[in-house]
Amino acid sequence: MRKLVIAISMLAFAGSAAYADPIKDRQALMKERGKLAGQISKMVKGETPFDGAAALDALKAMQANAEKFDVDTLFPAGSDKGDTTAAPKIWEDMAGFKATEDKFTADAKAAVAAAPADADALKAQLNTLGGDCGTCHQTYRIKKS
């Protein structure tokens, strides 16, 4: 009986390792955020003309990304090891980490609700969101290479 339990839990562990890689998942979501920030920034800097609909789409995608970013699933205990730049501080101060993520989600939501009318309004929103990126990366990310 004991052997069976161990065998099942080992299989379950192997299964979860094979089907979910929280490090890759969270990195993919972060990359997408960067890409969206890049699209918005082009309009802010006038490299592409301001397009209200496209800006709103990008902000909506940012909000969807933020809402998908479930900290419990993406940062399980033990996922500080491996090919990651997540700082140990995340697991030492999970509440603080979640609070910075919640602020980003709230700011993305507010940006969508405000629907920026021109490049200046969009710039203010990008500054707020970019500030959130920095606040979190200041404490919860370590540069390794």
Next chain:
Amino acid sequence: MAWLKKLLGAVIVLGGAGAVAGWFLSAPVRLDAATLAGLGPGDAAKGKRIFYAGGCTSCHSKPGAEGDARLQLVGGLELKTPFGTFVPPNISQDQKDGIGAWSEADFANAMLKGVSPSGGHFYPAFPYASYARMKPADIADLYAFMKTLPAVAGKAPDNKLSFPFNIRRGIGLWKRLYLSPEPVIALPDGTPDKVLAGRYLVEGPGHCGECHTPRDFAGGVKKAEWLAGAVAAEGSGVVPNITSGEGGIKDWSEADIANYLETGFTPDFDSVGGAMVEVQKNMAQLTADDRAAIAAYLKAIPPHPNGYPARKPAS
């Protein structure tokens, strides 16, 4: 046994001479009268730019301070380094706990010579080894600006350093090796003004090299690997290579660098992180010309490969 006595005598004499020489060589050296006379009255409006270029608030405001609270220079941040824990002091205008009672000459001696009003050495965690390259006029302007900032009471805790780093006098010897007002990177005649302006901001007030350059065993920056990146002296991880060498920022244009300093976004829209977050907030307060000058200098300096070891494979 006569030889033993002679040897002992020689050791005592040499040791004594060494101690006497060490005492003189480690003495704090203040600015000369001519430099002090040239300081003149500062301009607070101009000093604001120097304040942000110098990044005073990054270390001297209360940890976590935002907005106007960043101008309350009460100190207290803990910098945990291999030498021990440094705690930046209160440099607000408080007469008792801060530097409100300092004269302009006191302030200039601290910034350019690392000497306190009472004649002791400051630890070079206070980056006077970079500030030593600043123009006296900018020191005067900075002094005038800091006079406009609030007085905040409260002493920060003392440094907690291990032997022998807890002996302040020893810093005098360190200064003989590493303290110089000369530029790090010699630039040829005909170098554009923009690059020269960038050199001043980066090597002087900006003190970029303090974190972005590896250090030798005695804690002096290795000028042969200037801005090549380094293992972080404080906390963990690395500080990036900002030369155009392997691993550095060769692919960044000058506009990319200036934009990063203004907005905190890298060219591929990663964001600023770590201790650079506070620095970037300061850089965003500078003029576009100043940021462009910094960028031009970084593209003009010698390229180096990363000044830190390659990342270990994931275990």
